[in-house]
Amino acid sequence: MLQGHQTWIFPSQPVIASxxxxxxxxxxxxxxxxxFDLIHGDTWIGQDSWExxxxxxxxxxxxxxxxxxGLEKEQIQFFIGGDLMSQLxxxxxxxxxxxxxxxxxxxxxxxxxxxxxxxxxxxxxxNAHTVLCGTSSHNSSAEKTFRYPTxxxxxxxxxxxxxxxxxxxxxxxxxxxxxxxxxxxITSCTIGRVxxxxxxxxxxxxxxxxxxxxDTIEAHFRDLxxxxxxxxxxxxxxxxRVGYRIAYDLMKKHGLDVSEDKFQDCGILMYxxxxxxxxxxxxxxxxxxxTYGHLFKGMMEGRWRKIMVAATGALLSPITVQQxxxxxCICHAVVIESRGG
Amino acid sequence: MLQGHQTWIFPSQPVIASxxxxxxxxxxxxxxxxxFDLIHGDTWIGQDSWExxxxxxxxxxxxxxxxxxGLEKEQIQFFIGGDLMSQLxxxxxxxxxxxxxxxxxxxxxxxxxxxxxxxxxxxxxxNAHTVLCGTSSHNSSAEKTFRYPTxxxxxxxxxxxxxxxxxxxxxxxxxxxxxxxxxxxITSCTIGRVxxxxxxxxxxxxxxxxxxxxDTIEAHFRDLxxxxxxxxxxxxxxxxRVGYRIAYDLMKKHGLDVSEDKFQDCGILMYxxxxxxxxxxxxxxxxxxxTYGHLFKGMMEGRWRKIMVAATGALLSPITVQQxxxxxCICHAVVIESRGG
Numbered sequence: 001m002l003q004g005h006q007t008w009i010f011p012s013q014p015v016i017a018s019x020x021x022x023x024x025x026x027x028x029x030x031x032x033x034x035x036f037d038l039i040h041g042d043t044w045i046g047q048d049s050w051e052x053x054x055x056x057x058x059x060x061x062x063x064x065x066x067x068x069x070g071l072e073k074e075q076i077q078f079f080i081g082g083d084l085m086s087q088l089x090x091x092x093x094x095x096x097x098x099x100x101x102x103x104x105x106x107x108x109x110x111x112x113x114x115x116x117x118x119x120x121x122x123x124x125x126x127n128a129h130t131v132l133c134g135t136s137s138h139n140s141s142a143e144k145t146f147r148y149p150t151x152x153x154x155x156x157x158x159x160x161x162x163x164x165x166x167x168x169x170x171x172x173x174x175x176x177x178x179x180x181x182x183x184x185x186i187t188s189c190t191i192g193r194v195x196x197x198x199x200x201x202x203x204x205x206x207x208x209x210x211x212x213x214x215d216t217i218e219a220h221f222r223d224l225x226x227x228x229x230x231x232x233x234x235x236x237x238x239x240x241r242v243g244y245r246i247a248y249d250l251m252k253k254h255g256l257d258v259s260e261d262k263f264q265d266c267g268i269l270m271y272x273x274x275x276x277x278x279x280x281x282x283x284x285x286x287x288x289x290x291t292y293g294h295l296f297k298g299m300m301e302g303r304w305r306k307i308m309v310a311a312t313g314a315l316l317s318p319i320t321v322q323q324x325x326x327x328x329c330i331c332h333a334v335v336i337e338s339r340g341g
Numbered sequence: 342m343l344q345g346h347q348t349w350i351f352p353s354q355p356v357i358a359s360x361x362x363x364x365x366x367x368x369x370x371x372x373x374x375x376x377f378d379l380i381h382g383d384t385w386i387g388q389d390s391w392e393x394x395x396x397x398x399x400x401x402x403x404x405x406x407x408x409x410x411g412l413e414k415e416q417i418q419f420f421i422g423g424d425l426m427s428q429l430x431x432x433x434x435x436x437x438x439x440x441x442x443x444x445x446x447x448x449x450x451x452x453x454x455x456x457x458x459x460x461x462x463x464x465x466x467x468n469a470h471t472v473l474c475g476t477s478s479h480n481s482s483a484e485k486t487f488r489y490p491t492x493x494x495x496x497x498x499x500x501x502x503x504x505x506x507x508x509x510x511x512x513x514x515x516x517x518x519x520x521x522x523x524x525x526x527i528t529s530c531t532i533g534r535v536x537x538x539x540x541x542x543x544x545x546x547x548x549x550x551x552x553x554x555x556d557t558i559e560a561h562f563r564d565l566x567x568x569x570x571x572x573x574x575x576x577x578x579x580x581x582r583v584g585y586r587i588a589y590d591l592m593k594k595h596g597l598d599v600s601e602d603k604f605q606d607c608g609i610l611m612y613x614x615x616x617x618x619x620x621x622x623x624x625x626x627x628x629x630x631x632t633y634g635h636l637f638k639g640m641m642e643g644r645w646r647k648i649m650v651a652a653t654g655a656l657l658s659p660i661t662v663q664q665x666x667x668x669x670c671i672c673h674a675v676v677i678e679s680r681g682g
Contacts, residue, residue, distance in 0.1 A: 006442040086427030092656035096669040101347040101532040106445040125466030191442040315433035328437040
């Protein structure tokens with residue numbers, strides 16, 4: 001049910017039957033290591049190309065989510081997937097493996113929450129009772145696509161971010177069908193608009209995306225007449241340290257009751273203070289792995305009862321950068337509430 | 342409402358408030374010329390790159406659809422868009438211009454019907470009352486991405502297809518909100534699975550996609566217990582002559598009552614017998630422009646009362662071809678019925 005201009009509330013409160021997160025070795029040495037379901041010891045994930053490795057990560061996350069829900073692959077009614085690769089190849093090939101009806105979606109790094117929002121919407125509307133959604137990214141396939149192959153050893157400015165090698169998947173079910181119960185429900189989501197403040201530097205995606213994050217968070221507050229006080233935690237997808245600061249200051253300036261306690265960013269949470277990641281983590285797997293691993297685990301343990309994940313995406317391509325276009329950005333937000341305990 | 346495994350029926354029968362089709366000069370000389378809303382005289386569409394030209398085509402189609410529905414841009418609640426470009430840049434930049442909540446989708450050339458299906462689903466479920474969907478492709482931007490820049494003058498085998506330069510957009514509304522009435526309603530859709538028969542030749546996409554088209558058409562028949570007899574016309578997206586023949590023979594072999602009268606292909610309809618297009622038209626704009634131009638016009642004139650558009654997509658990328666992967670394909674189908682006359 002649409003409330004306000006861009007927020008859907010879900011009266012049936014679709015259930016998160018399970019969620020799984022899979023990461024590479026570098027992410028597995030970070031502060032969230034014990035929150036992930038699977039940590040690969042090698043960035044090739046047993047494959048012979050970075051792209052195949054990324055596909056394998058997504059397949060791993062989907063398999064794990066299906067297993068954790070106690071379901072068989074055949075019980076998945078729809079798969080909603082997307083990723084950063086050109087023509088979404090990780091998701092297309094994972095969808096071939098799954099062999100269930102498939103909807104490809106793209107919102108760059110916001111794909112995680114675009115997929116989760118649509119999955120919840122399909123379940124809430126009664127058009128499905130069991131939907132799998134997932135996304136992945138790989139540091140080396142993303143560097144190769146958007147910057148330079150890592151083997152070139154190119155130098156980066158401190159505003160640059162580190163694409164997460166990993167994947168996340170979740171199974172959303174109707175209350176009647178839920179086979180497993182995490183106690184987590186999706187209660188609303190806000191679909192973002194494209195916001196472009198004229199930034200052209202692909203080494204400062206956090207700065208480019210910050211206004212889109214603020215636009216969607218404020219739209220959500222307006223649509224539902226809520227504020228930071230109504231949430232235990234609001235987490236952006238991958239603003240990193242630079243974008244986080246811009247978003248924080250922008251919300252302060254707009255009079256919101258933002259605090260560092262209640263407003264965090266998956267790109268900062270993923271790696272902590274590791275200097276190699278520069279401004280922080282990014283990639284579609286950043287918000288997916290942090291949400292489906294760290295945040296959901298924290299909610300199940302009772303740390304937070306109501307959170308909003310506002311995943312940000314920079315909708316650029318190598319061609320738009322070469323053609324000197326600025327970077328259009330978007331942010332899709334999903335609200336998750338714990339009914340357990 | 343889900344019926345069978347992969348078909349949604351829409352009890353509210355969302356209204357097609359308007360639809361618009363825009364094409365380039367070559368398409369404008371084809372047999373469907375008088376069915377299009379706008380024919381550009383020059384493939385650059387007044388831009389300085391093929392990618393910007395493709396974006397402009399999509400913007401034109403969206404503007405035209407909004408104008409034909411008698412709406413203002415601000416009355417569009419959601420825009421669902423996607424295209425063949427890496428990271429969907431045509432749609433992202435068109436969404437920046439529209440400045441309304443945006444969902445990016447990708448199903449290669451099936452994006453047209455993926456978008457239309459989701460738009461109808463959002464309206465039918467009451468999560469929106471006015472949704473715009475659209476897609477575009479450009480011969481030169483697609484050739485550059487998937488084959489060679491046209492300026493290279495590369496030779497092609499007779500199984501190759503010609504990417505349509507054009508765009509199509511439609512506005513879907515709830516019955517209560519419909520401002521304009523074409524008399525056309527969306528009554529059901531079938532979401533496809535990925536089908537891959539092992540074809541690796543990107544110059545034979547029709548052959549690769551044909552089994553996906555048959556898979557979705559048969560799934561639709563099974564889910565709704567219907568057959569060719571229940572439709573005035575079933576049209577595939579862009580199988581071209583080679584893929585059409587394979588799909589036709591496959592359906593005959595499976596015992597379906599297929600006939601050349603009732604089963605057609607947008608890729609053949611678009612250019613007729615023009616030798617330069619080899620096996621026929623392709624691209625996301627092929628099914629979009631033919632459906633929103635030619636087919637909808639024919640329905641409004643009473644030529645057909647109930648049609649199914651089964652748009653096919655080859656989910657490959659330049660990287661998957663280089664890495665010698667086969668081509669995963671998909672097909673999404675939408676049923677449109679005329680209530681006019």
